[in-house]
Amino acid sequence: MAMGATFTALRHRNYRIWAVAGFVSVIGTWMQVLGVNWYVLKETGSATSMGLTVLLQAIPTLLPSVWGGALADRLPARPLLIAAQAAHAALAAGLAAVALTGVGGLPLIYAISLATGAVSAIEGPVMGRWCATLVDRDTLGNALALGSLTNSAGRILGMSAGAVVAAAVGPALLFGINAVSFVAVVAALFAVRQGDLHGHQVAATDAPQPPAASGPASTTYAASRWCSSRWRCRSCSAAWAATTR
Numbered sequence: 001m002a003m004g005a006t007f008t009a010l011r012h013r014n015y016r017i018w019a020v021a022g023f024v025s026v027i028g029t030w031m032q033v034l035g036v037n038w039y040v041l042k043e044t045g046s047a048t049s050m051g052l053t054v055l056l057q058a059i060p061t062l063l064p065s066v067w068g069g070a071l072a073d074r075l076p077a078r079p080l081l082i083a084a085q086a087a088h089a090a091l092a093a094g095l096a097a098v099a100l101t102g103v104g105g106l107p108l109i110y111a112i113s114l115a116t117g118a119v120s121a122i123e124g125p126v127m128g129r130w131c132a133t134l135v136d137r138d139t140l141g142n143a144l145a146l147g148s149l150t151n152s153a154g155r156i157l158g159m160s161a162g163a164v165v166a167a168a169v170g171p172a173l174l175f176g177i178n179a180v181s182f183v184a185v186v187a188a189l190f191a192v193r194q195g196d197l198h199g200h201q202v203a204a205t206d207a208p209q210p211p212a213a214s215g216p217a218s219t220t221y222a223a224s225r226w227c228s229s230r231w232r233c234r235s236c237s238a239a240w241a242a243t244t245r
Contacts, residue, residue, distance in 0.1 A: 009143035014134045014192045021188035023150045028181030030158030031165070032092060035174035036113065038166045039099055043106060056110055057117035069125040077130040078189055084123040085182040085189075091116050092179035099172035133197035 009015050040050045071080060094112050098104050104111075135143045162174050 006142075007146070009135050009139050009146050012135050012139065012196070014196050015139075015143060017188045017191050018131070018134055019146065019150060021184040022147070023154050024184040025181045026151055026154030027158040027161070028092075028178035030155050031162035031174040032095070032178040034159055034162040035099070035166060035171035035178075036095065036109065038174075039095075039171045040106065040109065049106070053110060053113045056114040057120075060114065060118040060121040063121075067122055071122065071126055073129075075126075077126050080126045081123065081130060082186055082189055084119055084126070085186045087119045088116065089179045089182040091119070092175050092182075096172045096175035096179065099170060099175060134192070136198045 010019070036053055037050050040053050041047070044050075091112050095109065098108050098112070132140075165173050165177075
């Protein structure tokens with residue numbers, strides 16, 4: 001009985017699909033975090049340069065996240081999220097190209113880091129609205145707990161496997177793996193059944209609407225924290241990795 005209650009959120013088909021995609025994506029994200037730190041530190045030998053990469057990813061959260069909130073209120077979520085995954089995949093592929101060829105070097109790594117932070121900042125609020133629809137309100141707490149668990153497991157696996165891969169063949173493969181991991185998220189976005197989405201957020205995610213104060217703010221906030229902690233807060237992930245060295 002207790003075991004069944006632990007995995008209540010998994011009874012929702014949409015959540016199961018999203019959880020698997022999230023686990024794949026969080027592994028790729030942490031591989032990329034490690035890969036960027038590895039590359040910059042190897043090229044410069046400077047912890048300051050590595051910290052600059054983290055800063056560039058964090059700066060966009062100061063302003064673009066406000067625009068992301070406006071987009072989350074006004075536009076359908078799925079097309080925006082698909083576009084964001086495509087952008088993330090392209091940026092990760094760009095990192096792989098720099099690591100393989102050396103073209104662009106550190107300036108391009110810094111530019112890609114800044115762009116990655118901007119995409120994540122805009123995407124985060126949209127992802128929060130989307131995630132609020134995957135389970136009903138009674139199950140949201142359990143979904144948050146399972147999300148934290150899969151995030152931790154993905155972080156451990158991503159960093160551990162990433163270190164082995166980087167030591168063996170270099171960081172380029174880590175960036176390539178992260179680029180491919182976004183395919184899982186896009187596939188999940190298409191696989192989620194729109195008719196099974198829950199709560200007052202359905203309208204906001206399925207059709208353009210003007211901003212409205214509908215539903216408890218705590219639901220949206222909690223879902224946003226769940227999603228951002230799982231995949232999208234790459235600048236936070238990088239900062240955590242840097243500060244725990």
